Amino acid sequence: MMCRKNSALVAIALGVAACASCAVVPDPNQAAVVSPPSREQFIMGGVNDFMERRCGALDCHGQIGRPLRIYGALGLRKTDPSMPGAERPTTATTDDEKIDNYLSAIDLEPEAIGYANATKGEYDDFLLLKKPLGLENEGVRHKGGPVLRVTGDPGFECLRSWIRGAVRTKDCQDATF
């Protein structure tokens, strides 16, 4: 009886010791300061216009349910929820809609895109870059297909340069069609 009790106590003690040893305290010095890529570059640098045209069609990212939801004058419009029957706006894409597009792009995987920005694009394994490549172009499965390529594609360069912190506006313009 006494022997069984001792072995149970020993087992519990070993269990506690094992748990204590795997509770690794994160090293605060290892933390990387991450911040999202620039909103100004997204809106003024041509990234928004590129995404409206190349990703924002109504059967693609111009849908309320898409995590990457893109508003635009030719696609989904931001309407006042308190006025459900209101007519579809015919104005150009509003600043509000462009800001929402920016937030949608950076809030998909905030840590990953922040880390990519902090490492100037050295880190690039996240959905905003990998999905539009599709499996065909070294990306991941994408129902929208291989919309972009890694090399020689101004559209991919537009997205990647923005994430790296220095948007290539000419590439964004060349890829907006």
Ligand code: HEM
């Ligand atoms: C350069 C333009 C594009 C980018 C950056 C892009 C990016 C993405 C990302 C990050 C996701 C995962 C988040 C989500 O589900 O919303 C996604 C999914 C999706 N995309 Fe796109 N996309 C692009 C173009 C398109 C186009 C043109 C279509 C339609 C022909 C499309 C259709 C879809 C669909 C249906 C999904 C959900 C299913 C899935 O995960 O594959 N996308 N895309």
